[in-house]
Every structure is written in structure tokens, then in C-alpha cells.
Amino acid sequence: MSRTAFYAYFRSKHETFVVVAGQVRDDFLHAHELPGNLDPRAxxxxxxxxxxxxxxxxxxxxTVIEHEAGADSEIDAIWHEMQRRPARRMARYVRDLAAQDQADPVAEPEMLAESMFALFxxxxxxxAVDTIDAADPTGRxxxxxxxxxxxxxxxxxAE
Structure with missing residues (x-):
């Protein structure tokens, strides 16, 4: 794409990065949208x-989005949504499981969700991307x- 064509779509590199970060956020959050009728293990x-x-x-x-979040409020909002929305969803799910006597959490659901997301x-x-392909040759x-x-x-x- 030529420089002229690029700037026909975007006013600046920053605007481009905000759009890319937003697309990553959307894809990232979409990956976590699973049906809620699965058993806890599944x-x-x-x-x-x-x-x-x-x-x-x-x-x-x-890595770049996280780094830029410290200096840019738009990117910071995208980064925090990527971190918080899945954690809130997990905490709500754990709370629902506990209410249905399908789980007995060792700590508050919000703390568990934050801890698990840190591990994830x-x-x-x-x-690496090559370890997640369908073949998963190493099983890693x-x-x-x-x-x-x-x-x-x-x-x-919920063991």
C-alpha cells in the first residue's frame, strides 16, 4: 500500500495502531465466548x-499493546477490557457453579479469576503458534x- 493510500484510510500511525489493537481485543474476547451449558471440566x-x-x-x-497501554489512554482502555472482561466472566461462572453446589472455591471468585488469568x-x-496447530506433534x-x-x-x- 502506498503512503498516500495509507493516509486515505488512517490519519496517523497512532490511529492505525488503535484500530489494530481493537481488532486484536475483539478476536481475543471472541475466543472466550463459549456456550455456558458445558460441565465445569469441559x-x-x-x-x-x-x-x-x-x-x-x-x-x-x-506485548506491544501492554507496553503502549502505559502511555496511551485509548490503548489502556483496550488492554484493560482484554484483561477484565474474561476475568469477570470466569468469576461469574464460578459464582454460579458454587450457587448450584457444583463448586466449592478455595477463595473469592474474583481472586481466583485474576490468579488463573495470570497463570494463563x-x-x-x-x-509458540506452531504448538497449537491441530497436529500438536509434541503434545505440549x-x-x-x-x-x-x-x-x-x-x-x-470442582474436581
Whole structure:
């Protein structure tokens, strides 16, 4: 794309980055939209796999977005939505499970959600995009999903 064509669509590099960050946010949040009628094990596994896949896919951009969030209020709002909305959804799900006697969380659901998302981010960052393909030749991605699912189920008390 020529410089002239670029600036026909965007007024600045900053505006371009805001649009790209917004698209990453939308894709990232969409990956976490799962049907709520799954049992806790299936829901946990599917959600964790979706998070790790999205994190591996967008790892480099997530790093840039997080870095830019400290200096730009628009990017900060996008970054915080990416972090908070899935955590709130998880906390609400754990609270619902507890109300239905399907879980006995070891801590407040919000604290569990924040803790789990910190783990997901930590381990998602180490997974490369090539470890999440359907073949998963090393089994590394599937093992990591299984391990994190086991931790999640223990923390929410739904083993």
C-alpha cells in the first residue's frame, strides 16, 4: 500500500495502531465466548485452550499493546477490557457453579479469576503458534491445557 493510500484510510500511525489493537481485543474476547451449558471440566478446558490459542496467536501484539497501554489512554482502555472482561466472566461462572453446589472455591471468585488469568498469561506467552496447530506433534499444548485445567478445577473446587 502506498503512503498516500495509507493516509486515505488512517490519519496517523497512532490511529492505525488503535484500530489494530481493537481488532486484536475483539478476536481475543471472541475466543472466550463459549456456550455456558458445558460441565465445569469441559468449560474449563475449552476456555483455557481458547485463551492459550489466542495468546499464542497474538503474543507479539499483546506485548506491544501492554507496553503502549502505559502511555496511551485509548490503548489502556483496550488492554484493560482484554484483561477484565474474561476475568469477570470466569468469576461469574464460578459464582454460579458454587450457587448450584457444583463448586466449592478455595477463595473469592474474583481472586481466583485474576490468579488463573495470570497463570494463563504466563504459560500462554511461552507457547509458540506452531504448538497449537491441530497436529500438536509434541503434545505440549495439550499437556499444558490439561495441567492448567487440573489447577483450575482444584481452585474452584470442582474436581
Amino acid at each position: 468449560m474449563g478446558r475449552a476456555s483455557i485452550a481458547a485463551f492459550l490459542t489466542a495468546h499464542a496467536q497474538y503474543s507479539a501484539l499483546l 498469561r504466563r504459560f500462554g506467552a511461552e507457547l 499444548f495439550a499437556r499444558r491445557v490439561d495441567e492448567l485445567t487440573a489447577v483450575y478445577l482444584r481452585l474452584i473446587g
